[in-house]
Amino acid sequence: MQKIFSVIEYMSDMGRKLSIQEISAALDMSTATVHRILTGLKGLGYVEQHTNKQYYLTYKLYALSGDVINRDGAIDRIIPIMNYFSMRYGCEVGLTVFDGASIIHIISVGENISFGMQPTPGQVCPVYCTAAGKFHLAQMEQDALMEWIAKARIVPHTRNTIIDRDELLQEIVRTRSQGYGVAVGELYDMLASVAFPIRDGGRRITGTINLNFSVEKFRTQMSQTFVQEVEEALKRFGV
Template structure:
């Protein structure tokens, strides 16, 4: 496949898929999403495989140190080695660490939680966070994932996707109503993304969770490509939508510009491939 300076389409990628690697990754993803250890039968059923196939992959992952089996219950769980993959990703990004002083300052000025995220398909992934006691309802941490369509950072990251990539994301998007204020369909989402691009920021008025509002702005690299999003989350009981627009949005925009300037040309090129 030739490097044309843009991401390949799902159809193009499918031609080069390595089936065995994909199956191993499916197992890791399934165990990551589970809140408890799983038996071989459970894994096989959830994956739609027979027990022999499931056992072969589990034995491989266990031999490589990524899963472990309880000697008593015979259930499988991830090991701490899996964390190496996530931390290696964060270390390679490098900009979350450089952004932390700005997040700390923004949190101190606003009195609210500040977050930095990147886009992964139709989800955002938190790569930096400064939490505040003012917002305790959502349990979030570095590595947390949320749907992009109902978050302020997600709308920012989707809004600045190249058209081809945005179409690809929307084609497989399943929109669920998290609250009565959640966007209802792709057409409505596209209108919101257009507004986000025109304004240069996004707001979220209790679309993810009732009682939570937020404002987000894009983080750009030295070539003005959007590589991340920054937001401030506030309790709706303490901050009206008009107050969010008046008091929080300007500070978020200022902090996003400062972070973008600090990142400059030092952003790893691999982020944009």
């Protein structure tokens, strides 16, 4: 069972069609094992095979993950808040939830300023080069954070991606201090995001609302006044 979920998580993290050989090499599994897992997932409708013999996750899996996350109606309550921020600041607003050491994109609303590059619902997103991910890392205990940074596979998505581990640690410490995450052109060149925490009824942080701008608009929008406005609005909305 663990191998099945490892395959699913890897395919979701990569976000593209993958061959059996690629998955086998990345996860240190035999090609026979990977083929058996993919065949089973394909039979259940969670994986499809492209004509070039590469595999990809279907929307059935993403829909299932969305149903699980929304089991208490939390998403339905948050969407109006996301719409408010989108109209207030003329930006795209995304919702991300935390799951272990991963962050999962749930939904986006508002202006499509991410140029078609936004993740699909249910997709696992990288934590080191996204605003939501940096905030998630900032919630770790210091020892756990140091261990994660030492062992994580960090690759550049753009020329702005922070790949120096000491610099990344400083960025996470700064995120922890300021109480929100920022990423400017780190996952996609033209996209800047600010991630603010959302809490459940017990005031436990469960994810982030992410305000996404073009890099140019972000540089004019970002200010302490903007941050205070968003934080105060989230308090009024009770999230």
